[in-house]
Amino acid sequence: MHIDSRRVSSNQLHTHTNLPSLLQRHLQHRHRKPVAEHSRTAFDVLREALESQPRPLVLDSFCGTGRSTALLAQRHPKHLVVGVDKSAHRLARHVETKDENYLLLQAECEDIWQLLLGAEIPLEYHYLLYPNPWPKSRHIQRRVHGNATFPWLLRLGGIIELRSNWRLYVEEFGLAMHLAGYCGNVFLLPEADPLTLFEEKYRASGHELWAYVGDTSKKLHRDATGVLG
Numbered sequence: 001m002h003i004d005s006r007r008v009s010s011n012q013l014h015t016h017t018n019l020p021s022l023l024q025r026h027l028q029h030r031h032r033k034p035v036a037e038h039s040r041t042a043f044d045v046l047r048e049a050l051e052s053q054p055r056p057l058v059l060d061s062f063c064g065t066g067r068s069t070a071l072l073a074q075r076h077p078k079h080l081v082v083g084v085d086k087s088a089h090r091l092a093r094h095v096e097t098k099d100e101n102y103l104l105l106q107a108e109c110e111d112i113w114q115l116l117l118g119a120e121i122p123l124e125y126h127y128l129l130y131p132n133p134w135p136k137s138r139h140i141q142r143r144v145h146g147n148a149t150f151p152w153l154l155r156l157g158g159i160i161e162l163r164s165n166w167r168l169y170v171e172e173f174g175l176a177m178h179l180a181g182y183c184g185n186v187f188l189l190p191e192a193d194p195l196t197l198f199e200e201k202y203r204a205s206g207h208e209l210w211a212y213v214g215d216t217s218k219k220l221h222r223d224a225t226g227v228l229g
Helices: 019-028 037-052 067-075 109-118 137-142 150-156 167-179 197-204
Strands: 057-061 080-085 102-106 125-129 159-164 182-188 210-219
Touching: 019 137, 019 150, 019 167, 037 080, 037 102, 037 109, 057 067, 057 109, 067 080, 067 102, 067 125, 080 109, 109 150, 159 167, 167 182, 167 210
Parallel strands: 057 080, 057 125, 080 102, 125 159
Antiparallel strands: 159 210, 182 210
């Protein structure tokens, strides 16, 4: 039996008015937080994999069951693709594949971002596929781009791809990237084989799917007044 997936419902109709000031505050102040012990253990597995076979790194943050991680490993066969999710229950639903170039880690994504930065391990690609939208306006700081850890994501580098079935979330993320000085595009995701179970469910329910893709190596020019050009 097919069950329709509900569309995102929010009391917010436009990009959040507080986003520019939030972002400015986060960019001006270095954020630090204690790293959970299980995240450190997971990071050790990642680092050992890179030390035993050095290669570029692809991160699949909030990977859920890891379906997307396995599919991304096929897309990036010469990379180490690492999926990270905090839920052991979701990761336990992963269906193993024969690809040997990916890892699944149970850890806090933000912890892994912080540890990667501390170890000076950059990313070539960073995927954020259907993160929790936190649709209520008052929850702006729980969204990836409104959180104090957003500058970590920027400093990790690489090509960033975010997908959501809530257009406003993607537009806000794109705005945050632009305000931080990076090029990118927001676009309607074309029909293709789904990367995640959420993507499959949303497609089947007739949702429009939106994406942002940007390259953190391409910094926008700022003139003497600080205006982006």
